[in-house]
Amino acid sequence: MAEASDLAGESLLELLAGFIVELRQAGLPVSLTENLDAMEAVQYIPLGDREAFKYALAATLVKNHSHWRAFETVFEVYFSLRGAEWSLDPDASDFVDPDEDQSQAPEGAGEGQQAQGGSGDSLTPEELAEMLYKSLMRGDQSMMRAMARQSVRRYAGMEPGRPVGGTYYLYRTMRNLNLEGMLERLMEQAQEDSPEPLTPLEERLERDEYENRIDSFKKEIESEIRRRLVADRGVEAMAKTLRKPLPEDIDFMHASRDEMVQLRKALQPLTRRLAIRLARKRKHGRKGALDFRNTVRHSLSYGGVPAEPKFKYPRPSKPEIFVIADISGSVAAFARFTLHLVYAISGQFSRVRSFVFIDGIDEVTRFFEGTDDILDAISRVNSEADVIWVDGHSDYGHAFEVFWERYGQDISSKTTVIILGDARNNYHASQNWVIKEIRNKARHVWWLNPEPKAYWDTGDSIVGEYATYCDGAFECRNLRQLERFVDNLV
Amino acid sequence: MTSQDPTNPSPFDAEPRFDSVEELRTALRNVDYLSDEGIAGIVYLADRLGKPILVEGPAGTGKTQLAKSVAEVLGARLIRLQCYEGLDESKALYEWNYKKQLLRIQATKSDTEGQNWDEIEDDIFSDEFLLERPLLEAIRATDPVVLLIDEVDRVEVETEALLLEILSDYQVSIPELGTITARQIPMVFLTSNNTRELSEALKRRCLYLHVDYPDMEREKEIVLTKVPGLTESLADQIARVVRSIRQLELKKAPSVSETIDWARTLVLLGVEQIDAETATGTVNILLKYQSDIQKVVKEFAAEQKSFSRGGILSPEA
Numbered sequence: 001m002a003e004a005s006d007l008a009g010e011s012l013l014e015l016l017a018g019f020i021v022e023l024r025q026a027g028l029p030v031s032l033t034e035n036l037d038a039m040e041a042v043q044y045i046p047l048g049d050r051e052a053f054k055y056a057l058a059a060t061l062v063k064n065h066s067h068w069r070a071f072e073t074v075f076e077v078y079f080s081l082r083g084a085e086w087s088l089d090p091d092a093s094d095f096v097d098p099d100e101d102q103s104q105a106p107e108g109a110g111e112g113q114q115a116q117g118g119s120g121d122s123l124t125p126e127e128l129a130e131m132l133y134k135s136l137m138r139g140d141q142s143m144m145r146a147m148a149r150q151s152v153r154r155y156a157g158m159e160p161g162r163p164v165g166g167t168y169y170l171y172r173t174m175r176n177l178n179l180e181g182m183l184e185r186l187m188e189q190a191q192e193d194s195p196e197p198l199t200p201l202e203e204r205l206e207r208d209e210y211e212n213r214i215d216s217f218k219k220e221i222e223s224e225i226r227r228r229l230v231a232d233r234g235v236e237a238m239a240k241t242l243r244k245p246l247p248e249d250i251d252f253m254h255a256s257r258d259e260m261v262q263l264r265k266a267l268q269p270l271t272r273r274l275a276i277r278l279a280r281k282r283k284h285g286r287k288g289a290l291d292f293r294n295t296v297r298h299s300l301s302y303g304g305v306p307a308e309p310k311f312k313y314p315r316p317s318k319p320e321i322f323v324i325a326d327i328s329g330s331v332a333a334f335a336r337f338t339l340h341l342v343y344a345i346s347g348q349f350s351r352v353r354s355f356v357f358i359d360g361i362d363e364v365t366r367f368f369e370g371t372d373d374i375l376d377a378i379s380r381v382n383s384e385a386d387v388i389w390v391d392g393h394s395d396y397g398h399a400f401e402v403f404w405e406r407y408g409q410d411i412s413s414k415t416t417v418i419i420l421g422d423a424r425n426n427y428h429a430s431q432n433w434v435i436k437e438i439r440n441k442a443r444h445v446w447w448l449n450p451e452p453k454a455y456w457d458t459g460d461s462i463v464g465e466y467a468t469y470c471d472g473a474f475e476c477r478n479l480r481q482l483e484r485f486v487d488n489l490v
Numbered sequence: 491m492t493s494q495d496p497t498n499p500s501p502f503d504a505e506p507r508f509d510s511v512e513e514l515r516t517a518l519r520n521v522d523y524l525s526d527e528g529i530a531g532i533v534y535l536a537d538r539l540g541k542p543i544l545v546e547g548p549a550g551t552g553k554t555q556l557a558k559s560v561a562e563v564l565g566a567r568l569i570r571l572q573c574y575e576g577l578d579e580s581k582a583l584y585e586w587n588y589k590k591q592l593l594r595i596q597a598t599k600s601d602t603e604g605q606n607w608d609e610i611e612d613d614i615f616s617d618e619f620l621l622e623r624p625l626l627e628a629i630r631a632t633d634p635v636v637l638l639i640d641e642v643d644r645v646e647v648e649t650e651a652l653l654l655e656i657l658s659d660y661q662v663s664i665p666e667l668g669t670i671t672a673r674q675i676p677m678v679f680l681t682s683n684n685t686r687e688l689s690e691a692l693k694r695r696c697l698y699l700h701v702d703y704p705d706m707e708r709e710k711e712i713v714l715t716k717v718p719g720l721t722e723s724l725a726d727q728i729a730r731v732v733r734s735i736r737q738l739e740l741k742k743a744p745s746v747s748e749t750i751d752w753a754r755t756l757v758l759l760g761v762e763q764i765d766a767e768t769a770t771g772t773v774n775i776l777l778k779y780q781s782d783i784q785k786v787v788k789e790f791a792a793e794q795k796s797f798s799r800g801g802i803l804s805p806e807a
Contacts, residue, residue: 029690031690031694033694034694037539037541037697040539041535041538041539044534044535044538044539045511045531045535051527051528051531052511052527052531055527055528055531055532056531056532056535058698059531059532059535059697059698059699060697060698062698063544063693063694063696063698064687064693064698065546065547065684065700068700199765199766200766200790200791201731201764201765201766201769201790204734204789204790205727205730205731205734208730208733208734208737209730212733269684272685273684273685273686273687276685276686277685277686301589302588302592303592307588373781375739
């Protein structure tokens with residue numbers, strides 16, 4: 001504790017307080033006790049050990065693995081300048097890197113310059129590429145880190161005070177490095193080194209290995225850019241810029257490609273959790289009527305006194321689900337996620353039928369039947385379903401009309417109809433009488449809209465016209481809202 | 491931490507069990523548990539802070555094994571509470587031995603007519619008629635114990651509340667007897683397969699440890715330690731193949747224990763070099779779903795140019 005109090009004076013406490021405020025801003029639920037725990041925990045670890053410090057904070061503050069990424073970003077921003085040796089040096093514009101001097105200088109061309117300048121500015125781009133190639137070949141971590149710093153310094157063209165995000169610099173650096181070409185070269189080398197031609201399996205393993213290394217190299221570049229941005233613009237400003245929404249808060253309609261990958265990853269455990277929870281709820285929810293026989297049987301162990309009443313399990317009926325989804329460009333991602341979720345828990349329903357439309361409508365239940373792979377089925381929906389009638393612009397009215405004609409008679413009082421879409425109808429006729437008719441026959445009609453509620457009924461959105469005939473219309477912009485809806489559905 | 495009043499030792503002032511993270515890591519390695527920095531660091535912290543650890547992660551990554559290994563390192567008794575739906579306090583905390591109480595009452599009736607009710611009541615709600623369940627056992631123990639609450643996500647949200655008192659204050663309140671406080675703070679591990687979100691109250695009381703699939707190097711070491719007769723080069727290949735499989739989108743990625751099983755099988759079969767044929771022939775040990783197996787077989791047979799995982803190399807983020 002003595003060593004802690006020396007180093008961790010006011011500044012560390014202040015820093016931690018700011019750090020926790022930023023975590024809360026990013027959406028992580030950090031309670032007061034957890035805050036205190038974190039303060040206590042850091043007393044027991046050597047402050048020089050950055051990894052240990054990170055784990056101590058994570059263990060006390062982050063209690064959900066899907067929040068890890070958000071935590072990591074904030075951590076990097078707050079503690080990146082307090083690098084390997086925990087220097088609190090405010091003069092962070094000096095980028096001379098301690099690692100670079102310690103790291104083994106590569107053999108060959110780079111050696112002289114590397115040792116002299118500690119910056120390697122005099123290398124030609126070809127030499128730089130050659131050194132990077134070698135470090136990737138050998139998987140040399142410290143070398144790769146040095147190379148990442150070098151490439152950022154050289155290629156990113158960072159200008160102090162310029163208000164652009166890190167992705168812009170990242171893009172510039174990556175474009176100059178041509179890592180695709182690097183991978184091909186590494187693979188060719190692997191082919192040559194091997195005494196006999198590589199089998200597909202071996203080749204695949206080699207490729208995975210190199211891709212992994214390149215991936216970690218890319219991470220080094222990202223963190224280097226972040227370090228420099230933080231040094232330039234200060235911790236608070238960067239924390240705000242880099243703040244990433246938690247996976248469950250990512251907006252379906254505006255997700256970047258990177259966020260889409262995260263969403264897909266988050267969806268998998270979510271569906272599993274939901275399926276288990278629903279199955280459990282069904283079995284063990286509210287208790288049913290008294291089970292007389294069972295009670296009497298158990299009373300035998302109490303000498304005939306019915307001390308322990310037993311109840312029957314309730315058997316609620318399973319609804320039949322019709323999903324009608326708009327899969328036109330703007331809302332396609334939302335439709336995909338919802339279909340995925342609904343099929344993942346299809347065991348909870350007596351039957352699921354799905355229909356997709358843009359201006360024409362097509363039943364796609366067949367893609368999901370007889371396959372275990374929901375993702376595969378969804379990609380087939382995207383490529384094979386016949387949903388274009390005239391021009392491929394959303395026409396809810398026409399789609400609903402055709403639906404009513406072809407499938408209307410299948411709707412019964414056991415059916416729950418879920419309609420997904422933003423109801424941006426391109427000023428076509430709404431034909432909302434169809435929804436009214438459906439409502440008359442079905443048990444429930446729900447409308448899920450991936451747009452924020454404030455945008456409803458603006459421009460060509462006519463969700464209000466449909467919503468009057470639905471049992472409810474909900475805003476459903478992220479996984480959190482989607483999960484809540486599905487949970488209540490069963 | 492060190493200010494100890496010898497007259498009234500509180501369990502919260504106990505000596506720390508480990509001196510440093512490194513020491514703990516070496517000790518764990520000696521009992522064949524290969525931890526990484528994070529795992530060892532958090533166990534160390536938990537001991538210092540006197541807090542339970544909530545261990546989450548995919549199935550088969552050694553969550554339960556961690557508790558067992560820590561118990562082995564400490565030479566402590568492992569008390570295990572396996573959670574399941576419908577677990578209640580009579581199975582987790584304590585229970586009154588009704589039958590024995592009934593017998594006692596009946597015996598008293600026939601013997602001594604004069605004994606009054608209060609005496610009997612005091613008598614039947616005493617220690618003698620108390621059945622200890624794991625949680626109570628753990629905090630009443632005088633010898634060193636490690637408490638493992640396994641698969642805590644299987645109990646209902648309401649039942650979680652049972653754990654709260656013991657996790658934060660290390661005590662159990664029994665209405666008829668009063669509050670029983672721990673004589674020592676045991677190391678407590680809770681494991682969860684994340685089939686549902688645990689309550690905030692529970693999470694707040696614990697340190698959180700996410701155990702993921704190990705990286706390639708660690709996995710290689712793990713199979714080398716756990717499988718006798720395995721050569722270094724085969725272990726390396728195994729680890730690489732498993733890593734490649736985990737990168738595919740599967741229903742259930744192979745766990746560490748499945749990797750170990752696979753390694754054992756390959757050793758038994760006398761395989762020295764994994765080629766595509768051996769891999770596809772034995773992959774059913776790693777994977778448990780038919781669709782996953784088909785996918786992997788297809789991927790491994792595929793010509794290299796025809797597929798690419800894509801994504802990671804593209805310049806835009």
